[in-house]
Amino acid sequence: MPLKIVFAGTPDFAAAHLQTLLDSEHDVVAVYTQPDRPANRGKSLHASPVKQLALQHDIDVYQPLNFKEAEDRAALDAIGADIMVVVAYGLLLPQTVLDTPKYGCINVHASLLPRWRGAAPIQRAIEAGDSESGVCIMQMDAGLDTGPVLVTRRCEIESDETGGSLHDKLLEIGGPALLQALAAIADGSASAQVQPSEGVSYAHKFSKADAAINWQKSAQQIEQTVRAYNPFPVAHCGFEDKGKAQRLRIWQANALEENITDPAGTIVKVDQNGIWVACGDNKQLHISQIQLPGKKPMSLKDLLNGRADLFNVGEALS
Structure with a gap:
């Protein structure tokens, strides 16, 4: 059964998952992404990869700074989505937003949860010398990547793996994992597993x-x-x-x-x-x-x- 989807994401990793949804039976009715940011030496405002892709497909784009304003929450409610799919959006969503779509919000996270919750799981996994990574599709709650997991896909981290090559590997398995989770939600067969309390680590945002x-x-x-x-x-x-x-x-x-x-x-x-x-x-x-x-x-x-x-x-x- 096709779902009416609101998508929230910002970088290339998110845009690739948006493309997966656009190529599927599901209906992406709106996109949320971070506000345009200054980029390059001229510091002109630059639209995120997700926004650029959404505009190419004539999809309405919303760019709130956060969801503290009542009008931003009301705008999301008015869309009437079945579900929100969140991929590297860059905002922690309040419970009111998580509860707005019919089936709540799910997140595509680039690690084997509960290891590497947070902003930079790909880089932190390689930096730490991990031998394995993967993608988890998670039912979102108010915590930072703490929600129960619907689907897990694993992949090996090779001895010569780079941040770029692991990023591409996870893209390949992330799209099918997302579609699997959406199919289960749509037909009522979804079963989310609570994350274990052992093995928690945080992938803090990195800088130069x-x-x-x-x-x-x-x-x-x-x-x-x-x-x-x-x-x-x-x-x-x-x-x-x-x-x-x-x-x-x-x-x-x-x-x-x-x-x-x-x-x-x-x-x-x-x-x-x-x-x-x-x-x-x-x-x-x-x-x-x-x-x-x-x-x-x-x-x-x-x-x-x-x-x-x-x-x-x-x-x-x-």
């Missing part, structure tokens, strides 16, 4: 500061940081170029098992295959793709062809 490399950490921890924040905001450290402090962005790196005794942050080897840097556990990080300020990402071979003097054995990265 989270991607800063601390060379005192182990090589494996630093590798996980590099992979977690690829493609955004990209792991980084400091270096000197002609006496001037600069930021080096690190796109690809892997931890090595060989023991060394050099102080953490010291460059121990440089050649066309990469830069080897000492880490806090007396292991090494092999860096194979970097990005200099104002440049595109490049291999060390390409870098050394133009700036062979830039990184030298014995120098330290900050």
Whole structure:
């Protein structure tokens, strides 16, 4: 049975799930998304990916700052939706909103709940060295990702997984999981399982500061940081170029098992295959793709062809 759906979401991950609904039998009657934000160097207002997709399909778009105003709650009630589907919306919904649609609100969450409740489950799972992730379709309550789970789909986190590649994996399984949950709700067969009280962790929102490399950490921890924040905001450290402090962005790196005794942050080897840097556990990080300020990402071979003097054995990265 087709459902009359209000969709709430903001980034690309949400837009992909909106497209899944648009391609289904269900009827998306309205979209909620975050207000337009300044973007790029010109700081002009930029519509979210969800808003852009909704406008392409002539769907009404609502962008309240929150649902504290009575008129915003009344507007949602007037839509008369069967259900609200929420994917990375960016707002905590009050109970009055959760109770408005006939079947309440469900959420697509990119983790295996109760692990990694919160804003950045993809990055935090890789950063922590998890071997598994997945998508949970959850019946929403007033807590932060605490509601009972309707559908769970799992996937492996590979040893070379990045934030970008895991994002794409979860998109592939998230859409079918959402449609499965909606079908069960529509035919009355849905059965939500209360989340266990053990294993709760929180995926706090990240900033560029989270991607800063601390060379005192182990090589494996630093590798996980590099992979977690690829493609955004990209792991980084400091270096000197002609006496001037600069930021080096690190796109690809892997931890090595060989023991060394050099102080953490010291460059121990440089050649066309990469830069080897000492880490806090007396292991090494092999860096194979970097990005200099104002440049595109490049291999060390390409870098050394133009700036062979830039990184030298014995120098330290900050």
